Amino acid sequence: MRTFARAFVLSAALGLTAGALHAAPAQSSAASINPADYPALDDKELGHIRRFVQLSKLLPGDWSGMSDDLYAVAERTQQFQLAYMADALALVQHQYTPAYRELYRKTMDALIQKMTLPDIWESWLKSSRGGTAYSDPDSPDLTAGWLDPVARYNAMLKGYMLQAGALYDMLYRDGKYDRADAFTFKYSPGTWGNGPVVFRYSLADVARIIHQEYVDNNYEGVLCEPNRIFPTCQQPPILGLLSFDQVHGTHYAADVMPKFAAAWVRRGYTNPVSKQNVRFVYARQGTFEEPGSPVLDGWAGAWMHAWNPTLMQTIYGPQRDLYVPAFLSGAYARFVPDVNKGMLSLAFGHVAFMAAEAGDQDTRHKMLDYAERNFNPVWQDGAYYYPRSDDYKQDAAGNSHGVASWTGNVLLPLARLDKGGQFLTLYKAPWTRAELDAPQIVDIDDLVVNVSQAYYDPHKRALIVTLKPGPVKTQNVSFAVTGLSASAYTVVKDGQVQGQIQKLHVSAAPGIAWQPDGKLTVSTTLDGPHTFVLAAN
Amino acid sequence: MHKLSAIGFGILGVVMLGGAFDLRAQSAPQAAPPAPVIEIVECVVYPEGEPSRTVDCAAKARAACNGAASCELPIGLSLTGGQQIDHDAKTWKKVRLRYRCAKVEHINGPHNQDDHATMLIGCRGVF
Numbered sequence: 001m002r003t004f005a006r007a008f009v010l011s012a013a014l015g016l017t018a019g020a021l022h023a024a025p026a027q028s029s030a031a032s033i034n035p036a037d038y039p040a041l042d043d044k045e046l047g048h049i050r051r052f053v054q055l056s057k058l059l060p061g062d063w064s065g066m067s068d069d070l071y072a073v074a075e076r077t078q079q080f081q082l083a084y085m086a087d088a089l090a091l092v093q094h095q096y097t098p099a100y101r102e103l104y105r106k107t108m109d110a111l112i113q114k115m116t117l118p119d120i121w122e123s124w125l126k127s128s129r130g131g132t133a134y135s136d137p138d139s140p141d142l143t144a145g146w147l148d149p150v151a152r153y154n155a156m157l158k159g160y161m162l163q164a165g166a167l168y169d170m171l172y173r174d175g176k177y178d179r180a181d182a183f184t185f186k187y188s189p190g191t192w193g194n195g196p197v198v199f200r201y202s203l204a205d206v207a208r209i210i211h212q213e214y215v216d217n218n219y220e221g222v223l224c225e226p227n228r229i230f231p232t233c234q235q236p237p238i239l240g241l242l243s244f245d246q247v248h249g250t251h252y253a254a255d256v257m258p259k260f261a262a263a264w265v266r267r268g269y270t271n272p273v274s275k276q277n278v279r280f281v282y283a284r285q286g287t288f289e290e291p292g293s294p295v296l297d298g299w300a301g302a303w304m305h306a307w308n309p310t311l312m313q314t315i316y317g318p319q320r321d322l323y324v325p326a327f328l329s330g331a332y333a334r335f336v337p338d339v340n341k342g343m344l345s346l347a348f349g350h351v352a353f354m355a356a357e358a359g360d361q362d363t364r365h366k367m368l369d370y371a372e373r374n375f376n377p378v379w380q381d382g383a384y385y386y387p388r389s390d391d392y393k394q395d396a397a398g399n400s401h402g403v404a405s406w407t408g409n410v411l412l413p414l415a416r417l418d419k420g421g422q423f424l425t426l427y428k429a430p431w432t433r434a435e436l437d438a439p440q441i442v443d444i445d446d447l448v449v450n451v452s453q454a455y456y457d458p459h460k461r462a463l464i465v466t467l468k469p470g471p472v473k474t475q476n477v478s479f480a481v482t483g484l485s486a487s488a489y490t491v492v493k494d495g496q497v498q499g500q501i502q503k504l505h506v507s508a509a510p511g512i513a514w515q516p517d518g519k520l521t522v523s524t525t526l527d528g529p530h531t532f533v534l535a536a537n
Numbered sequence: 538m539h540k541l542s543a544i545g546f547g548i549l550g551v552v553m554l555g556g557a558f559d560l561r562a563q564s565a566p567q568a569a570p571p572a573p574v575i576e577i578v579e580c581v582v583y584p585e586g587e588p589s590r591t592v593d594c595a596a597k598a599r600a601a602c603n604g605a606a607s608c609e610l611p612i613g614l615s616l617t618g619g620q621q622i623d624h625d626a627k628t629w630k631k632v633r634l635r636y637r638c639a640k641v642e643h644i645n646g647p648h649n650q651d652d653h654a655t656m657l658i659g660c661r662g663v664f
Contacts, residue, residue: 146629146649188657195645196657198609205653 030490030535031497038455038464039096046450047384048413052085054383056110068404070342075123077406083160084410086111090167094426099440100454108168116183124149130226148199153223155233158206162240165203170243170430177203207244210237211252219259229281231269232296235303246430275318294323298350302357306423316358323351330398341392345404349411359420371412374399382471439463439483448474461536468529477526480519486536573639573660575602582617585629592622607659613652
């Protein structure tokens, strides 16, 4: 306090009395800012984010906590978990804590880069070979297939890479994904194959290829695998093109969205009676596999709502009525065959996420409550998630307790984080220069601090920050603020005005200092949550 | 048991011999033989399913890789003057390379001709 007083005295001595004269109304204005009016992450939401961070830090080849007994999904579920976690972080970054970026940026990047590991992409060599049973009934046999996971088809990987990479690009604009080697796939097994080879793609390459595949296919969809168009796997690439257009000024999504939406209706991708989507289309034959399923409908619906809410409004209700009561009563658990029980959990997770994005709060709450009661969530080193369980047998009440990793790590967290149309908002309101240049907090030790609020209000020119203790306990923490452009700020901590800080005063107030590099540093105890408001005078 | 002992002693002997060799090498250093370098023997591009219809790309491969201990060779259209050898961008073309490291011949490919792909070749083993 003494230092702060000295700063005031110094200001007066330097003739900065104007600031002092305005101090009272400025302080009053700052004190009137109510942090509760701004977005905040609750403890479970913070726990989900910490789970994403922990999984992003696993060493290459270590997929602990991310495996699933779902071998019918040829590419396994890790690539989707990675992409969905990156997308979830983008949502939180955009709408909950836009003024705290360093953790989200490095975690999103780490998750996206994991999608280029051989464990993830090499399954494409098998999927690219097609075959008679599930790919092309008119083909005589498997084909030779090919390695390059981006060159043709494989929207199941490249569509998700495009979506997550383009979100990263929109939020951080650091040029990382503009590089020619943004996505680098190394093939180097020493025991089989035709020798080492490397494939490199930029985000722009992936966007261009996916757009061309829509054009080549008469806008009826990109091929997820040879000869197969799933309505489900069309949504991430379209959203990826949308973000890419917003940053790069291209018109890929503007071209694809109306034509694909028209093709959806023309080709009848939604059954007019049940409102379920077809499972997939054999591209060459033009025939469908029906009926849809909660896995595929939920998977498609959550993302489709983010770019085509009009269609979703017509099909979400009937799909919910068909699926959700069966989940909650146990009827669906009895329906799924034992050999594929993991689908039960995927279905639950996808439909919960779809309900959340569709803004159906009643269903969202029911499904999250059900998950809390039946899916055995845990806290582990500050992370909150639903661990994988293969206990799919029903209990006396008809409930199954099985959890797929995809569902427990990220689908249910998405249902909690998305409180209705938040991906729709994300894709409608890409960050502009104003958001990119707004003040943000940096230099935070994320092991000891949870940042539950970090929001800059441009109208009130105020930064609202709430810190909570993280999993590693400490007495004191500090953070820095960049991008502060006003000459003076009023600082409020936990509702109490601490005083004013004048730019360039090295020691501005107790625990607050301007650094030579222009950052403002703030130190505080962390015995519990503390909220700061920095409001420009 | 006898057999196991014999194997055990055999392994020990090899380890000891190896150790002695290492000591000698440390006490009396000798000039290491020159590391082998890449010598391109053959580079061909051909349409999938027509391996006899080859276009020679050895000159480009040699310019990029000859004399190097390891090399990353782009295997896109630059190998064929920017042209599809069958004038059809929708069909796969294959690239196959043969090269020597000293007296040992290696092969890499066939791989699809691909502007986003590079072939890794070198005179150091994987293991």
